Amino acid sequence: MSAVLLEARGIGKRFGGVQALKDVSLTIKSGEIYGLIGPNGAGKTTLFNVFTGLYPRDDGEVLFGGSPLHLESPHEVAAAGIARTFQNIRLFGNMTARENVMVGRHVRTRAGVVGAMLRTRAERTEETAIRRRADELLHYVGIADRADDLARHLSYGDQRRLEIARALATEPKLLALDEPAAGMNATETAGLRDLIEGLRRDGLTVLLIEHDVKLVLGLCDRVAVLDYGQKIAEDVPEAVRANPKVIEAYLGTSAH
Amino acid sequence: MGMLKDMGHREKIGLALITVALMALPFVLASAGTAWVRIMNFAVLFVLLSLGLNIVVGFAGLLDLGYVAFYAVGAYVYALLASPHFGLHLPFWVILPIGAAVACVAGVILGAPTLRLRGDYLAIVTLGFGEIVRIFMNNLSNPINITNGPKGINRIDSFQIGPVNFAGSDTLAGLVFSGPIKYYYFLMLVLLAVIVINRRLQDSRIGRAWVAIREDEVAAKASGINTRNIKLLAFAMGASFGGIAGGMFAAMQTFVSPESFVLNESIMILAMVVLGGMGNIWGVIAGAVLLSFVPELLRYTVEPVQMALFGKMLVDPEVLRMLVFGLALVLTMRFRPAGLWPETRHRRELSENRA
Numbered sequence: 001m002s003a004v005l006l007e008a009r010g011i012g013k014r015f016g017g018v019q020a021l022k023d024v025s026l027t028i029k030s031g032e033i034y035g036l037i038g039p040n041g042a043g044k045t046t047l048f049n050v051f052t053g054l055y056p057r058d059d060g061e062v063l064f065g066g067s068p069l070h071l072e073s074p075h076e077v078a079a080a081g082i083a084r085t086f087q088n089i090r091l092f093g094n095m096t097a098r099e100n101v102m103v104g105r106h107v108r109t110r111a112g113v114v115g116a117m118l119r120t121r122a123e124r125t126e127e128t129a130i131r132r133r134a135d136e137l138l139h140y141v142g143i144a145d146r147a148d149d150l151a152r153h154l155s156y157g158d159q160r161r162l163e164i165a166r167a168l169a170t171e172p173k174l175l176a177l178d179e180p181a182a183g184m185n186a187t188e189t190a191g192l193r194d195l196i197e198g199l200r201r202d203g204l205t206v207l208l209i210e211h212d213v214k215l216v217l218g219l220c221d222r223v224a225v226l227d228y229g230q231k232i233a234e235d236v237p238e239a240v241r242a243n244p245k246v247i248e249a250y251l252g253t254s255a256h
Numbered sequence: 257m258g259m260l261k262d263m264g265h266r267e268k269i270g271l272a273l274i275t276v277a278l279m280a281l282p283f284v285l286a287s288a289g290t291a292w293v294r295i296m297n298f299a300v301l302f303v304l305l306s307l308g309l310n311i312v313v314g315f316a317g318l319l320d321l322g323y324v325a326f327y328a329v330g331a332y333v334y335a336l337l338a339s340p341h342f343g344l345h346l347p348f349w350v351i352l353p354i355g356a357a358v359a360c361v362a363g364v365i366l367g368a369p370t371l372r373l374r375g376d377y378l379a380i381v382t383l384g385f386g387e388i389v390r391i392f393m394n395n396l397s398n399p400i401n402i403t404n405g406p407k408g409i410n411r412i413d414s415f416q417i418g419p420v421n422f423a424g425s426d427t428l429a430g431l432v433f434s435g436p437i438k439y440y441y442f443l444m445l446v447l448l449a450v451i452v453i454n455r456r457l458q459d460s461r462i463g464r465a466w467v468a469i470r471e472d473e474v475a476a477k478a479s480g481i482n483t484r485n486i487k488l489l490a491f492a493m494g495a496s497f498g499g500i501a502g503g504m505f506a507a508m509q510t511f512v513s514p515e516s517f518v519l520n521e522s523i524m525i526l527a528m529v530v531l532g533g534m535g536n537i538w539g540v541i542a543g544a545v546l547l548s549f550v551p552e553l554l555r556y557t558v559e560p561v562q563m564a565l566f567g568k569m570l571v572d573p574e575v576l577r578m579l580v581f582g583l584a585l586v587l588t589m590r591f592r593p594a595g596l597w598p599e600t601r602h603r604r605e606l607s608e609n610r611a
Contacts, residue, residue: 113462116457
């Protein structure tokens with residue numbers, strides 16, 4: 001059994017009177033692909049935003065690699081090793097694909113204003129390394145030929161890939177993908193699936209929110225199901241599929 | 257500089273021609289009257305200010321309507337440290353860095369409480385900040401007289417490098433170097449440094465972080481950028497440039513008063529950045545030169561033209577200035593919303609410079 005990478009304990013989040021998350025606990029193990037599914041509005045993205053520090057949580061804590069995450073500042077979460085993509089792609093539209101990935105290197109590099117103004121040797125060396133790594137990652141996700149195009153000019157599928165490359169540039173231990181297959185056609189989804197499997201082979205842990213049930217059940221080692229902000233199941237895909245609570249959440253209570 | 261190495265033959269010749277033209281320019285202008293050299297100097301000063309503001313507005317996307325406050329801080333620092341007001345007469349190369357540092361601190365003071373604000377809200381707060389600084393300058397004459405209030409500070413020292421004083425004329429090799437011409441050359445040196453610094457910042461880790469925040473702050477945060485610090489850095493850098501420009505302004509004018517730092521000036525500088533093309537250094541320079549020269553051209557041509565045509569003054573040049581100004585902005589926003597010379601992503605330079 002591999003080590004626990006992320007452990008969430010009793011996460012709670014309210015928006016005004018709405019309890020978006022209630023006492024959600026889950027554990028993600030190192031090296032696995034962990035799926036998070038649930039009907040619309042179940043709180044999947046909210047949980048994501050809590051994990052990555054974009055929403056302040058009301059209750060609970062998250063341990064990452066054994067130590068508590070400082071969830072108040074997203075950049076520290078990124079530094080700790082969690083990277084994410086967004087459901088509604090959020091790229092830096094007026095920057096080139098390469099520059100987008102280079103931004104992802106920010107958290108692992110250190111050149112400051114003075115180094116940049118004087119263009120010191122250290123700054124130039126670092127800058128070259130950032131560039132090289134960005135090009136490698138663009139190649140890795142399969143869009144090396146679009147490196148010099150503005151992010152907003154990329155096709156939808158390529159934008160998804162670019163977002164993953166940018167996230168990978170932060171050298172994450174856990175990559176959190178928020179509905180990466182949303183809006184993709186069958187070919188693009190198949191390509192994405194290969195990409196995610198490649199990530200696992202390369203030792204990355206992946207947290208995946210997805211609506212495409214076939215994709216989730218085919219890819220994931222374990223799946224958690226959220227409904228109305230609560231976890232109703234957490235198991236291997238086959239067991240989750242057979243779980244009556246899950247069926248009820250997706251299809252509604254059966255008529256008697 | 258890596259830029260020079262990578263240039264083609266023709267570009268090098270072009271650069272040499274531009275350099276010669278800029279070197280000769282003040283003498284050409286002086287033949288039309290020293291006033292034109294002064295006008296040119298102020299245009300360069302505005303270019304410096306616009307480039308400073310461009311870091312905040314163009315790169316980081318933070319709408320700052322109180323930028324003139326930093327100009328004022330720089331000017332007053334110079335005025336207080338090099339005038340009979342306190343009896344201090346420090347050399348300019350000591351004061352300009354101090355002015356930049358004080359303005360930088362002012363930038364952080366403005367930046368810190370506004371970090372959560374964007375767009376309109378940020379604009380309103382910065383606008384208020386600009387006014388607060390001006391009102392301070394106006395009222396810090398009681399009970400201790402620091403700024404001399406609305407009367408301002410006069411008899412400010414000019415620059416002095418060794419035996420050369422920038423207030424008077426010197427003759428060298430048959431050429432008369434008047435005060436404004438000396439300032440012109442100094443301003444050009446500063447401008448060159450500021451352009452190089454701007455370009456380097458733009459293509460750096462910090463510059464990318466600024467643009468990332470402008471493009472999508474949430475994504476920037478999630479990508480590991482400490483948006484608070486990086487935004488503060490933009491305010492601080494922009495303010496420092498403003499502070500340096502302010503110091504030079506004080507020396508050139510030998511007089512400062514709060515009147516020079518009204519809201520209108522902030523708006524003017526912002527207009528230069530927007531009209532020229534936010535984020536693009538060359539566009540910003542073009543915008544600043546255009547907006548500083550056109551009003552002066554009007555001032556000198558409108559009156560004679562009207563006298564010749566109608567025999568009397570029908571429209572005051574000042575009125576016409578605002579009219580042309582407003583029209584220019586409206587037309588730009590209608591036909592070239594990204595500015596006259598917008599930021600074309602520097603794709604080619606990047607791959608050539610840093611391959």
